[in-house]
Amino acid sequence: MSQEQKEEGSARAEARRSVPRTIGKVAAWLLAVVAVAIAATVAFALTFDWNRARPWIDDKVTQAIGRPFAINGDLKIGWQRPQGETGWRSWVPWPRFTAQNITLGNPDWAKSPHFATLDEIGFEVEVLPLIAHTIVIPSIDLVNPSIDVERLVDGRDNWTFKVASSGGPSTWTLQLRNLAFAKGGVAVSDAQSQVEMQIGIDTLGGAIPLGDVLKQQEESSRAASAQMVGKRGASQLAAQASVASAASAASAASAASGAPAAAPPALTYALGWTAKGSYKGAAIQGSGKLGSVLALQGSDRPFPLQADVRIGDTHLALVGTLTDPAHLAALDLRLWLAGASLSHLYAITGITLPQTPPYATDGRLVGRLKPGANVFTYENFTGRVGGSDINGSLTFTGREPRPLLQGELVSNVLQFSDLAPIIGADNSASKAKRGDTTKQPANRALPVEPFETGRWKAIDADVKFTGKRIVKDQDLPITDLDTHVVMNDGVLSLDPLNFGVAGGTLSSSIHLDGSAAPLKGRFSTSARHLKLKQLFPTQKTMQSALGEVNGDAALSATGNSPAALAASANGEVKAVVTQGTISRFLMEAAGLNVANVVYEKMFGTEDVKINCAAADFVATNGVLDSRVFALDTEDAVINIDGHVDLRDESMDLGIHPHTKGFRVFSLRSPLYVKGTFKDPHVGVSASALALRAGAMVGLGLINPFAALIPLIAPSNNEPLPCSELLGQMKTAPNAPPPGKTQAPKPPLAISGAAATHGGAASGARKAQAASGRNALSPAEASEYKGS
Structure with a gap:
């Protein structure tokens, strides 16, 4: 290898060794620059x-x-x-x-x-x-x-x-x-x-478990309930809630049997709040607790809520959770409500409820919240309304054009007096307690308190109610009730409204159209198998009576209160008494047969057979006129005529007895029923007695024994034509449209003693004579009972 090649290789090797050194120097310089920048930034910031x-x-x-x-x-x-x-x-x-x-x-x-x-x-x-x-x-x-x-x-x-747009995400x-x-x-x-309120928020100083808050609220709510329904009522409510809770727990345990239960997350409260102000003119005061503010961000973890609030005379308390607080997905709360009247919840919730005595409830409120379709269910709640218990579930569905309230309610023990505020028939003290300022006139029996029809269009309703046992005064023969309440676009219907009465049933259908003024009402009623004895449970003279009352009524009216509706009523009312017996003493007393009354009082035990009895009234603009009102027995025929004026609640009825046997010492003079519903007067016709007394005195001057002649009642054996009467009474009653007057109707064409004072056509006596019958046959009686 040449020297030149060796030098070139050495140079390349040196270059390779210098690269890491160069990188290290650059890195060191960069770190130094960063450190200087950070130092400079920190120094600048400081x-x-x-x-x-x-x-x-x-x-x-x-x-x-x-x-x-x-x-x-x-x-x-x-x-x-x-x-x-x-x-x-x-x-x-x-x-x-x-x-x-x-x-x-x-x-x-x-x-x-x-x-x-x-x-x-x-x-x-x-x-x-x-x-x-x-x-x-x-x-x-x-x-x-x-x-x-x-x-x-x-x-x-x-x-x-109005946040300025950033131009992009x-x-x-x-x-x-x-x-x-x-x-x-x-x-x-x-x-x-219409809310004016000051709210204060502060930390609690430590986490408080939801269970501890629930126990505290139970005690506080029981005290609030006692203020409304009394200590005894609050204690009964707590017992009802305990039974309902045990049943709910048993049901949940049965549903989850065989599956391991997951431990729920421990929920705690971190913040406390207080509030004071007004809502729609009513004072508000309350306090409560919340979870931590940051817990609001979690969509999968329930956010704990607690509130104890008074709005006017209504107390509301809740403990529970809100799921996905940012989007208000669901609610699950223990809810207590107490107040002077359920109707007062309208101002708070917009839900139309009836006037009631003071109430208190305890139950679970579950809410599924969706835009335009919120659904709240107050499920398996228990409550006290006045002296009555109430249980059931109600569901509120937010929808257009009106929300809907649905549910089924049951009262195991219903105080009849607790129904009175619904139609404004409670006493002045009760009205004052629930905040009603309408004064019932002292001389009027029919309630004058107006219906709040302005609220009827706020909500639709479909609710069934059952009162299993009614507690009432001894002389009221009512035992139970059930009804189906439907409200649709301002029209309120109770169809049916059934009462158990005197061993039979009183079934009604009521429709009140409050969508326009004045309110228009339609009413139909059917009475079946009402036992005479049970109709008058406190009257000793009626305790041996047998027989049943059956009847029908159809009425229409206009007006914005029960009294106004009655004052404008048009239609018909019919009733008959089928075969039975009645006290002989009562019949003799009705005829004022003095000697027989004394004898029956001392020795009499026999009853008198009822052949038939009938009442047929025509209502015209609030005045009930009798077409037939008569009773036929073995001993006498009693005919009643006159009218009842619902406009001023007055009565003017004449009672005309006709004996069927020889009577000595009989005053046999017409009786009368006059006065008002609140102050009726029953007595003997003074003019008829005066005539008899004058005759007795005049004859007594001639012959002392002749003075007894006016007190001797000869037999009058003309009975009522019962078969003929039944045939005419079986025609179903009818009523004109609300606001229209009932067409005039002639008196029923019957013969006999009833026609003598009742104004019936005398020509019908020929038909009675031809028939030769007066009492109803078993088949005829059965036919009417089953109709």
Whole structure:
């Protein structure tokens, strides 16, 4: 190898050895430059007066959000060694930014000049993630934040910002791991929802488990329930809730049998809040707890909520979770409600409910939240309404044009008096307690409290209710009820509305059209197999009575209260009593047969057979006129005529007894029923008695024994034509359309004693004479019962 080649190879080898040295020198220089840059940056950051940058920062933020923004205090940047990092990462310092006295302005129409204020904000930024375009903030510390939320009636609000467009998606992402503050406040002024409120928020000083909060709320809610339904009612409610909870737990255990149960995540509360203000004129005061603010970011972890709030006379409390808080996906809450009347929930929830006595409930509220289709179910709840229990489930579905309320409710023990507020028939003390100012006139029995038809279009409803056992006064023969309540576009229907009455049934169909004024009502009622004995449970003279009452009614009316509807009623009311017996003493007393009354009182035990009884009334503009109102027995026929005026609740009825046997010492004079529903008067016709007394005195002057002649009642053996009467009564009653007058109808063409005082056509007596029948046959009685 030549010398020249050797030198060339040596040069190449030297060049290869110098490359690493060159790279090392370059790297060293780069590191030095970086170190110098970092040192210079740190030195600059530490020595530079960042307050000089405030005008520039204020201007950029103001332009970005479209609102005045200002840092009015010191702006500082410091460096500190990161906490919790290990290895070489612990030597990379993090910058800490601090700004004091920050204000964010409001639109010029707002009442408050500032949307938000902060005494101080401080946060650190991890340096290394910035290389990957990620801003990681371990924690933001806020000192005394305050926010003013405001909305006008026209819909303008101050929480919507006009953020300037960036022209494209950002390549940076933000990660916030914690948010801490000592105290904060939120002022709410919402003219649309009529809310004025001050809310204070603070840390709890430590995590509180959800289970502990649930126990505390149970005790607090029981005390609130006792204020509404009494200690006994609250205790009964707690017992009901315990039974329902045990049943629910057993059902859940049965459904999950064979599968290992996963332990739920431990949920804790970190923040507490208080609120005070007003909602639609009603005072609001409440408090509660929340999970940590950063927990709101988790979509797969429930966010804990707790609230105990009073709105006017309504108490609302809840403990539970909100799933995916950022998107309001679902709710799962234990919910307690208590108040003076369920109708007061309308102002809070927009749900139309009836007037009731004070109530308290306890149940689970489950919500599935979707835009335009929110569904809330108050499932398996228990409650007390007045002295009655109530149980069941209700589902509220948000939809257009009106939301829908569905469900089934059951009361095992229903106090009849608790139904009175629904139609405004409760007493003045009850009305005052539920906040009703309508005064019932002292001389009126029918309720004058108006229906709140303005609320009927706010919601549709489809709810079934069953009262298994009704507790009532001894003289009321009602035992149970069930009904199906449907409300659709302002039309309320109770179809059917069934009562168990006197061993039979009273079935009604009620339709109230509140979509226009005045309200239009249609009513139909069918009474079947009502036992005479049970209809008058406290009347000793009726305890041996047999037989059944069957009847039908059809009415229509207009008016915005029960009293107004009755005052405009048109239609027909019919009823018959099929074969049975009645106390002989009662019949003798009705005829005022003095000697027989005394005898029956002392020795009588026999009952009198009822051949038939019938009542047929025609209602015309609130006046009930009797076409037939009569009773036929073996001993007597009693005919009743006159009218009942529902407009002023007055009565003017005449009772005309006709004996079927020889009676001595009979005053056999017409009786009358007059006065009002609240103050009825029953007595003997004074003019008829005066005539008899005058005749007795006159004859007594001639012959003392002749004075007895006016008190001797000869037999009147003309019975009612029962078969003929039944045939005419079997025609179904009808009513004209609401607001129309019932067409005039002639009296029923019957013969016999009923026609004598009832105004019926006398020519029908020939038909009765030809028939030769008066009592109903078993087949005829059965036919009417089954119709």
